[in-house]
Amino acid sequence: MGRIIEETQRQKYTTEEATQAALEYFKGDDLAAKVWVTKYALKDSEGNIYEKSPEDMHHRIASEIARVESKYPSPMKYEEILDLIRDFKYIVPQGSPMTGIGNPFQIASLSNCFVIGHPNGTGDSYGGIMKIDQEQVQLMKRRGGVGHDLSHIRPKGSPVKNSALTSTGLVPFMERYSNSTREVAQDGRRGALMLSVSINHPDAEDFIDAKLEAGKITGANVSVRIDDDFMKAVKNKSAYTQKFPIFSPNPRMTKEIDAEKIWQKIVHNAWKSAEPGILFWDTIRRESLPDCYADLGYETVSTNPCGEIPLCPYDSCRLLAINLYSYVVNPFKKDAYFDFDLFKQHVGAAQRMMDDIIDLELEKIDAILQKIDEDPEDEEIKRIEKNLWLEIRTKAREGRRTGVGITAEGDMLAALGIRYGREEGIAFSIKVHQTLTLAAYRASCEMAKERGAFSIFDAQREKNNPFLLRIKSVDPALYNDLQEYGRRNIALLTIAPTGSTSILTQTTSGIEPVFMPVYKRRRKVNPNDKNVRVDFVDEVGDSWEEYVVFHHKFKTWMEAQGIDTSKNLSDAEIDELIAQSPYYKATSNDVDWVSKVKMQGEIQKWVDHSISVTINIPNEATEELVNELYITAWEAGCKGVTVYRDGSRSGVLIGKSEPKKEEEEAPQAFPLKRPQVLEADVVRFQNKKEKWIAFIGKINEKPYEIFTGLADDEDGILLPRWVNEGYIIKNRDEEGNSRYDFRFTNQRGYKTTIEGLSHKFDPVYWNYAKLISGVLRHGMPTEKVIDLINSLQLDNESINTWKNGVVRALKKFIPDETEVKGQKCQNCNSTNLMYQEGCLTCKDCGSSKCG
Incomplete structure (x- = not known):
C-alpha cells in the first residue's frame, strides 16, 4: 500500500513548475493544466504547492482509499485503486474529494453538497431563519455547496407577535441568504447556494420574480418545487389553491390562483433569464428510496445548487464520475464496441470506493468537530456550528449516501458511431445507465453482506418503491438479495454537470453532447516576419494568425480516419470535416430539444437521485418552446429541468422593462454629499x-x-x-x-x-x-x-x-453575466467575455481568471 508523505518531508513546487509538469501530463492542453493547478493541486494556506502533476494527486488519493479498504474483508489493493483513477481514465473523484482526500492543510469536508433545514416545516421564526443563515455560512467555509427550502417561512402580510406586526414574506430572506453566500470565499471562488420553494406557498409568485431586479439574489440559484396537482391544473386551465403551511389539511391561510397564469410567468422568466429552475417534487418524492424513511429524518426537502442531489435536512453527498469514453474499444473505427464486462466490474469498484470515501468523510467531520472544540470562542457562539456537524455526521454514518455518476456520454456515443439524440443513441444510453444501476446496486448489496447494511435499513418500508420495482423487473435475483441482505448505501447514483472534471478527462461533460467540435483561436504575430500569415488585424492594429482547435475526441476521430490534424484548415474544410464525423448535428445547439428532454426522462428511470442537465436553445426560440419542454419533462418523468436560451442572461434585467442599451445606462445614483x-x-x-x-x-x-x-x-x-x-x-x-x-x-x-x-x-x-x-x-x-x-x-x-x-x-x-468589452480571453483569444462570481469568464472555451 502507498503512504502519504509527512508534511515536513513534502517537496514544494513553484506555480511555474507545477504548470509546466501539468502541461506535459495533459499533452499541451493548457486549459486542463491551469484548472488542475488552480483547483486541485495540493496547497497550503500560503499558496505553496506540494504536487507537481496529477500523478502525485492520484497517489495521494489511492493511498487514502487503500488505507480504508484495509479495514474491510477482501480489500482492494493500492495498485488496483491507482490503476482505476490515474490519468483520469476510468474513475474520477470530483471536486471536494479530489481536493480534500489526504489533504493535511485543510480542515474541510469531502462532501460536494449539503441540504439544511428544519424538520416538519418548523423554524418559522427569526431565530430559525438566522440559524439556517449561520449553518449555511459554516458549511460554505468548509467548501460545500448548500441547498435549503423556504416553504416554511410564513407569507407576506401574515400576523406576527413582534413590533413588525406582519411578516415581510420570502424575498427579504432570499436576499439575506444570497448575500451570505457572496461573502464566503472557497479557495478563490464563492460558495454555491440553491433556494427552493413549493408552488403551494402563497408567496411563490414573489419568489419566481425575485431575481428579475438588477443586483438581487445574485448569490443563489432558485428553483420552484412543482407538484402534480399544479401541473394538472395548468393542463386543465383550472384553479389551484395555495396554502400555508403548505399542503396543510388545516391551513392558516389559503389563496386561490390561476395555475396557467403563474405557469406562464415561470415560463416567461425562464425564457428571459434561465431561472427559476423546475423541480417536479412529486416525482422526486415518489421515486426516492430515502423518503421511505421520511419519519426517521430522511424526508427530501431541497436539492444541491445544481439540482442533481435531492436531500433531506443535514444530509450530504460526495461525487465520483465514471469516464464512459474509456470503455469504448477501438473508438471511431468500424469495429468499435462498448466493453460492458469491464464497465460493470469498474462500476462495482467505484461504488466500493465511494463507500470508502464516506469513512474518510467521517474522519474529516471528526477533525472539524475537534477544531471547533479547540477554538477559543465562547461555547454559546460555537453551539450552532458544532450541532450542525454532529447532525451531518449522524446522517453520513446512518445512511452512507453516495453519488456515483458519469461523464463523456457525448463522446462515448460518437466513438461508437452513434448520433447523440437519435433513437439509436437514446436506446444505447438507456442500456448503459441501466447496466450502471444494476452493477452499483449489486456492489452495494455485496458490501452489505461484508460491511453491514446502512443502519436504518428496513426491507418492508422499501418493497413497493417504484425505483426498486424497476430493478426487480429486469433483475429479480438482485431485488431478492436487496430485500434479504439490504444494501450498504441508502441511495447511490447521480449525474452531475462535471464541468472541471470533463476538462481533466478531456471529454464532453456529464450526459451532455459536445458543445462545439471545432473552434478557432488566434495568436499575435509580427507581420514583418517571414512565412507569417495574417488573418485578422484588430482595432489597435495588432496582427493575428488564426488556428484551429479541435475538441479532443474529435481530433481522435480525425486521427482514426488518417486526417492530418496539424493542417491549417479553411472554414469550408472544417464544415466538411464536421459533416463527415459522428459529431455532425449532435452538438448542444443541434440536438432536437424535445428528444433530449425525453432522453433525460428515460435515463432518469435508472438514476435514484437526479440529473443535472441544461437544454440549450437558440436566442430566437419562443416562450412556446420553453413551455413545451417543461410540459414534456414532467410527462417524461424528469425530476428537474433547466432551459437556457442563448444570450438570455447577458446584461442586467430590471423589472419587466427591456434591458437598456449600454450607451443608455444611467450612472449609479449616489448622493452629492457623502453620508456620515x-x-x-x-x-x-x-x-x-x-x-x-x-x-x-x-x-x-x-x-x-x-x-x-x-x-x-x-x-x-x-x-x-x-x-x-x-x-x-x-x-x-x-x-x-x-x-x-x-x-x-x-x-x-x-x-x-x-x-x-x-x-x-x-x-x-x-x-x-x-x-x-x-x-x-x-x-x-x-x-x-x-x-x-x-x-x-x-x-x-x-x-x-x-x-x-x-x-x-x-x-x-x-453583477454576474456582465459582459466585458475590449478584452480577449488569454486561452482562446475570444472577445466573448463576461463576469461570473467575480471571475472573468470566457463564454466560448469556459476558462476563467479570478483575482
Missing part, C-alpha cells in the same frame, strides 16, 4: 505571502469608496478574522482634519471602533484610494473602474500588488 455613516464590507486577500485588507464603503450595495493596505503588521490593521462587515464613519480628529473610522460589533455585542483608516495605511495607497473612490462616487460602473485600475502603469512592485488587491476586492460587486 456608510455600510462597509471587509475583504481580505493574499498576494504571495503578504496579507492585505480592504474596507469598501457601500450605498445601495454598490461600492462608494475604498481603503486598502497591508494587514496584521506594525503599520496595518489588526482586525479579527470573523469580522467581514461594519460601518465607515466620517469624523474629525483633534486638529479638525477629516478622519475615517471603522466600527464593528464584537462577539459580545459591543461596538468596537478602529480610528483613522487613512492613517493606518501607507500614504501612497491612501492617495490612490482617494482617486479611485472619487471615480466610484461619480457613477462609473464597477467593471469600468476595474479596467481603469488595471490600465495604471505603476513601476513599484508593492504598488502593483496593492493595485491587484483593489481589483480583487471590487470584483465582488460586479
Whole structure:
C-alpha cells in the first residue's frame, strides 16, 4: 500500500513548475493544466504547492482509499485503486474529494453538497431563519455547496407577535441568504447556494420574480418545487389553491390562483433569464428510496445548487464520475464496441470506493468537530456550528449516501458511431445507465453482506418503491438479495454537470453532447516576419494568425480516419470535416430539444437521485418552446429541468422593462454629499505571502469608496478574522482634519471602533484610494473602474500588488453575466467575455481568471 508523505518531508513546487509538469501530463492542453493547478493541486494556506502533476494527486488519493479498504474483508489493493483513477481514465473523484482526500492543510469536508433545514416545516421564526443563515455560512467555509427550502417561512402580510406586526414574506430572506453566500470565499471562488420553494406557498409568485431586479439574489440559484396537482391544473386551465403551511389539511391561510397564469410567468422568466429552475417534487418524492424513511429524518426537502442531489435536512453527498469514453474499444473505427464486462466490474469498484470515501468523510467531520472544540470562542457562539456537524455526521454514518455518476456520454456515443439524440443513441444510453444501476446496486448489496447494511435499513418500508420495482423487473435475483441482505448505501447514483472534471478527462461533460467540435483561436504575430500569415488585424492594429482547435475526441476521430490534424484548415474544410464525423448535428445547439428532454426522462428511470442537465436553445426560440419542454419533462418523468436560451442572461434585467442599451445606462445614483455613516464590507486577500485588507464603503450595495493596505503588521490593521462587515464613519480628529473610522460589533455585542483608516495605511495607497473612490462616487460602473485600475502603469512592485488587491476586492460587486468589452480571453483569444462570481469568464472555451 502507498503512504502519504509527512508534511515536513513534502517537496514544494513553484506555480511555474507545477504548470509546466501539468502541461506535459495533459499533452499541451493548457486549459486542463491551469484548472488542475488552480483547483486541485495540493496547497497550503500560503499558496505553496506540494504536487507537481496529477500523478502525485492520484497517489495521494489511492493511498487514502487503500488505507480504508484495509479495514474491510477482501480489500482492494493500492495498485488496483491507482490503476482505476490515474490519468483520469476510468474513475474520477470530483471536486471536494479530489481536493480534500489526504489533504493535511485543510480542515474541510469531502462532501460536494449539503441540504439544511428544519424538520416538519418548523423554524418559522427569526431565530430559525438566522440559524439556517449561520449553518449555511459554516458549511460554505468548509467548501460545500448548500441547498435549503423556504416553504416554511410564513407569507407576506401574515400576523406576527413582534413590533413588525406582519411578516415581510420570502424575498427579504432570499436576499439575506444570497448575500451570505457572496461573502464566503472557497479557495478563490464563492460558495454555491440553491433556494427552493413549493408552488403551494402563497408567496411563490414573489419568489419566481425575485431575481428579475438588477443586483438581487445574485448569490443563489432558485428553483420552484412543482407538484402534480399544479401541473394538472395548468393542463386543465383550472384553479389551484395555495396554502400555508403548505399542503396543510388545516391551513392558516389559503389563496386561490390561476395555475396557467403563474405557469406562464415561470415560463416567461425562464425564457428571459434561465431561472427559476423546475423541480417536479412529486416525482422526486415518489421515486426516492430515502423518503421511505421520511419519519426517521430522511424526508427530501431541497436539492444541491445544481439540482442533481435531492436531500433531506443535514444530509450530504460526495461525487465520483465514471469516464464512459474509456470503455469504448477501438473508438471511431468500424469495429468499435462498448466493453460492458469491464464497465460493470469498474462500476462495482467505484461504488466500493465511494463507500470508502464516506469513512474518510467521517474522519474529516471528526477533525472539524475537534477544531471547533479547540477554538477559543465562547461555547454559546460555537453551539450552532458544532450541532450542525454532529447532525451531518449522524446522517453520513446512518445512511452512507453516495453519488456515483458519469461523464463523456457525448463522446462515448460518437466513438461508437452513434448520433447523440437519435433513437439509436437514446436506446444505447438507456442500456448503459441501466447496466450502471444494476452493477452499483449489486456492489452495494455485496458490501452489505461484508460491511453491514446502512443502519436504518428496513426491507418492508422499501418493497413497493417504484425505483426498486424497476430493478426487480429486469433483475429479480438482485431485488431478492436487496430485500434479504439490504444494501450498504441508502441511495447511490447521480449525474452531475462535471464541468472541471470533463476538462481533466478531456471529454464532453456529464450526459451532455459536445458543445462545439471545432473552434478557432488566434495568436499575435509580427507581420514583418517571414512565412507569417495574417488573418485578422484588430482595432489597435495588432496582427493575428488564426488556428484551429479541435475538441479532443474529435481530433481522435480525425486521427482514426488518417486526417492530418496539424493542417491549417479553411472554414469550408472544417464544415466538411464536421459533416463527415459522428459529431455532425449532435452538438448542444443541434440536438432536437424535445428528444433530449425525453432522453433525460428515460435515463432518469435508472438514476435514484437526479440529473443535472441544461437544454440549450437558440436566442430566437419562443416562450412556446420553453413551455413545451417543461410540459414534456414532467410527462417524461424528469425530476428537474433547466432551459437556457442563448444570450438570455447577458446584461442586467430590471423589472419587466427591456434591458437598456449600454450607451443608455444611467450612472449609479449616489448622493452629492457623502453620508456620515456608510455600510462597509471587509475583504481580505493574499498576494504571495503578504496579507492585505480592504474596507469598501457601500450605498445601495454598490461600492462608494475604498481603503486598502497591508494587514496584521506594525503599520496595518489588526482586525479579527470573523469580522467581514461594519460601518465607515466620517469624523474629525483633534486638529479638525477629516478622519475615517471603522466600527464593528464584537462577539459580545459591543461596538468596537478602529480610528483613522487613512492613517493606518501607507500614504501612497491612501492617495490612490482617494482617486479611485472619487471615480466610484461619480457613477462609473464597477467593471469600468476595474479596467481603469488595471490600465495604471505603476513601476513599484508593492504598488502593483496593492493595485491587484483593489481589483480583487471590487470584483465582488460586479453583477454576474456582465459582459466585458475590449478584452480577449488569454486561452482562446475570444472577445466573448463576461463576469461570473467575480471571475472573468470566457463564454466560448469556459476558462476563467479570478483575482
